[in-house]
Amino acid sequence: MFHRILIANRGEIALRIIRAARELGIETVAVHSTADANSLHVRFADQSFCIGPPPSKESYLNIPALLSAAEVSGADAIHPGYGFLSENAEFAEMVMHSGLGWIGPRPEMIRMMGNKIRAKEAMKEAGLPQLPGSEGVVQDERELGRLAASVGFPVILKAAAGGGGRGMKIVREKEQLGQMYRTASAESLAAFGNGDMYVERYVERPRHIEIQIVADEHGNVVHFGERECSVQRRHQKMLEESPSPALNDKLRERMGRVAVEAMRKVRYNNVGTIEFLLDERGDFYFMEMNTRIQVEHPVTESVTGIDLLKEQIRLAAGEELGRTQKSIVIKGHAIECRINAEDPMSFAPSPGLITAYHAPGGLGVRIDSAAYEQYRVLPFYDSMVAKLIVMADSRPAAIMRMRRALEEYIVEGIKTNIPFHKKLLMYEPFVQGRYDTRLVEKLLAESVAENS
Amino acid sequence: MDVDKLKAILAALEGTDVTRITWSEGTETIDLRLGHPPSPAMQAVPVATAPVTMAAPMTSATPPSVAPVPAAAPPPAGPAAGNKTFTVNSPFVGTFYRSASPDSPSFVDVGQVVKKGQVLCIVEAMKLMNEIEAEQPGRLVEVLIQNGSPVEYGEVLFRFELV
Numbered sequence: 001m002f003h004r005i006l007i008a009n010r011g012e013i014a015l016r017i018i019r020a021a022r023e024l025g026i027e028t029v030a031v032h033s034t035a036d037a038n039s040l041h042v043r044f045a046d047q048s049f050c051i052g053p054p055p056s057k058e059s060y061l062n063i064p065a066l067l068s069a070a071e072v073s074g075a076d077a078i079h080p081g082y083g084f085l086s087e088n089a090e091f092a093e094m095v096m097h098s099g100l101g102w103i104g105p106r107p108e109m110i111r112m113m114g115n116k117i118r119a120k121e122a123m124k125e126a127g128l129p130q131l132p133g134s135e136g137v138v139q140d141e142r143e144l145g146r147l148a149a150s151v152g153f154p155v156i157l158k159a160a161a162g163g164g165g166r167g168m169k170i171v172r173e174k175e176q177l178g179q180m181y182r183t184a185s186a187e188s189l190a191a192f193g194n195g196d197m198y199v200e201r202y203v204e205r206p207r208h209i210e211i212q213i214v215a216d217e218h219g220n221v222v223h224f225g226e227r228e229c230s231v232q233r234r235h236q237k238m239l240e241e242s243p244s245p246a247l248n249d250k251l252r253e254r255m256g257r258v259a260v261e262a263m264r265k266v267r268y269n270n271v272g273t274i275e276f277l278l279d280e281r282g283d284f285y286f287m288e289m290n291t292r293i294q295v296e297h298p299v300t301e302s303v304t305g306i307d308l309l310k311e312q313i314r315l316a317a318g319e320e321l322g323r324t325q326k327s328i329v330i331k332g333h334a335i336e337c338r339i340n341a342e343d344p345m346s347f348a349p350s351p352g353l354i355t356a357y358h359a360p361g362g363l364g365v366r367i368d369s370a371a372y373e374q375y376r377v378l379p380f381y382d383s384m385v386a387k388l389i390v391m392a393d394s395r396p397a398a399i400m401r402m403r404r405a406l407e408e409y410i411v412e413g414i415k416t417n418i419p420f421h422k423k424l425l426m427y428e429p430f431v432q433g434r435y436d437t438r439l440v441e442k443l444l445a446e447s448v449a450e451n452s
Numbered sequence: 453m454d455v456d457k458l459k460a461i462l463a464a465l466e467g468t469d470v471t472r473i474t475w476s477e478g479t480e481t482i483d484l485r486l487g488h489p490p491s492p493a494m495q496a497v498p499v500a501t502a503p504v505t506m507a508a509p510m511t512s513a514t515p516p517s518v519a520p521v522p523a524a525a526p527p528p529a530g531p532a533a534g535n536k537t538f539t540v541n542s543p544f545v546g547t548f549y550r551s552a553s554p555d556s557p558s559f560v561d562v563g564q565v566v567k568k569g570q571v572l573c574i575v576e577a578m579k580l581m582n583e584i585e586a587e588q589p590g591r592l593v594e595v596l597i598q599n600g601s602p603v604e605y606g607e608v609l610f611r612f613e614l615v
Contacts, residue, residue, distance in 0.1 A: 034606055050545070050604035050605045068545050068546050
């Protein structure tokens with residue numbers, strides 16, 4: 001087991017890692033920028049080192065400074081947390097070449113999943129379902145007709161040179177296909193100088209479901225169930241829950257099984273998350289994989305009762321998993337709200353001094369945060385102030401508990417998205433559990449309509 | 453507010469220790485900060501420096517090389533003895549050495565006057581011996597770090613007196 005871990009991160013996740021290490025009897029070394037000298041992770045670690053000025057590039061992303069701090073502190077492993085250098089294969093390699101333990105998957109895993117195209121190819125080979133469509137550019141209308149028929153309507157035509165929503169056309173019926181293809185191709189040629197098109201199955205109501213993977217260094221792999229992450233705004237997750245209201249036991253078992261089989265095939269190690277797109281028919285497709293601990297890991301901890309950070313550290317040190325899939329039991333329901341320093345309607349960042357702070361408590365409430373009264377939310381880093389997690393016997397009870405906890409949460413001096421979360425927890429499609437990745441967009445549009 | 457009134461306020465403050473005054477009249481507010489630098493004791497911890505890029509990985513097979521590095525920009529004097537002192541801060545995290553090798557004499561001793569550009573110490577980071585140079589001349593008053601100890605980015609290494 002490791003003796004002393006250096007944490008190459010800041011904020012709540014640095015604190016989270018310190019807590020896990022403490023419970024494992026491992027010493028901790030915090031690093032910080034000059035702006036973070038008064039942070040809780042600095043305060044609670046056994047040692048701390050200032051490694052640079054506020055900009056991340058010169059501190060938390062400063063590889064020589066991090067390795068130097070590891071050396072002078074006598075650390076024998078580095079935990080990268082999430083963000084920053086957590087999915088940087090070169091950093092992982094340098095850590096390992098320096099004779100230190102790397103608390104994460106092997107660099108080759110990080111590299112494979114870091115490249116979207118390579119990841120898709122590798123996962124297809126490993127047996128994960130892919131969104132049906134053309135493998136490359138559609139050659140002509142005849143080929144398109146054949147592909148669309150096999151993919152099934154509706155389909156989406158995408159300009160090869162397009163992006164950001166431009167050059168896309170949704171085709172709902174076979175009869176429209178030829179006409180829309182000619183129009184889209186001509187438009188694409190005019191706009192991008194290239195008329196090449198792809199075709200894919202169009203998912204009307206996509207849900208973002210991810211499977212938590214836990215693997216040791218000896219080939220043992222299990223999954224810890226799923227997290228529902230469809231509550232997003234511009235691909236930023238705002239709320240996560242487990243289990244997903246869209247999954248039944250059969251589907252969960254199937255998603256988990258194929259995920260674990262794929263991970264066994266590529267010999268994945270440590271923790272990771274496979275993101276799937278789930279369609280309205282219950283079919284799911286591989287999107288990408290995150291090769292690190294995730295922000296939303298506490299919802300999984302809440303329903304499994306297992307400390308994922310302790311598990312991650314233990315497995316990185318080479319210990320055996322010692323768990324069977326059967327022993328992982330999902331119990332109750334958990335919801336996490338990301339509390340950000342931002343305007344609740346415009347989502348503009350709102351850094352500044354927290355002048356008053358009161359965190360909710362009581363049965364089934366957990367706060368993962370590095371905030372306190374007189375803490376300054378800095379403009380240099382991300383805007384997440386806290387994660388509020390609730391746990392209850394059922395989804396309705398968890399919703400009631402989250403509403404209650406949000407009412408108790410007081411943060412003054414900065415704006416937060418707590419008012420947005422309160423609205424969301426009252427929003428009927430959310431309460432019903434019938435939602436997809438467009439939920440936030442819909443809620444915001446309805447709020448605007450109400451106010452005008 | 454008219455210019456004459458502003459001039460009158462400024463004239464009234466001439467020769468006083470006032471560094472800041474806020475004046476409200478009706479809907480107008482004027483916030484004046486005068487040119488005197490704030491007293492050193494009131495200043496926040498100085499953290500100015502240019503970060504130094506170090507490229508050698510820890511496993512580098514090449515022998516430790518020596519690279520001259522300018523010291524962290526000297527911050528304003530601390531509230532120590534005398535009123536004309538400045539500090540030299542570590543430009544990065546590493547290990548502090550007062551001499552080139554365990555057997556050689558210290559680069560600089562208390563009481564000694566150093567020239568600009570003179571080597572003061574070594575901060576070892578990533579197996580690289582980085583020489584820290586004086587950015588301005590001065591007489592060494594105090595060495596704050598013990599030889600061979602770890603230092604942080606921005607940590608005060610020496611206190612000098614202006615000469």
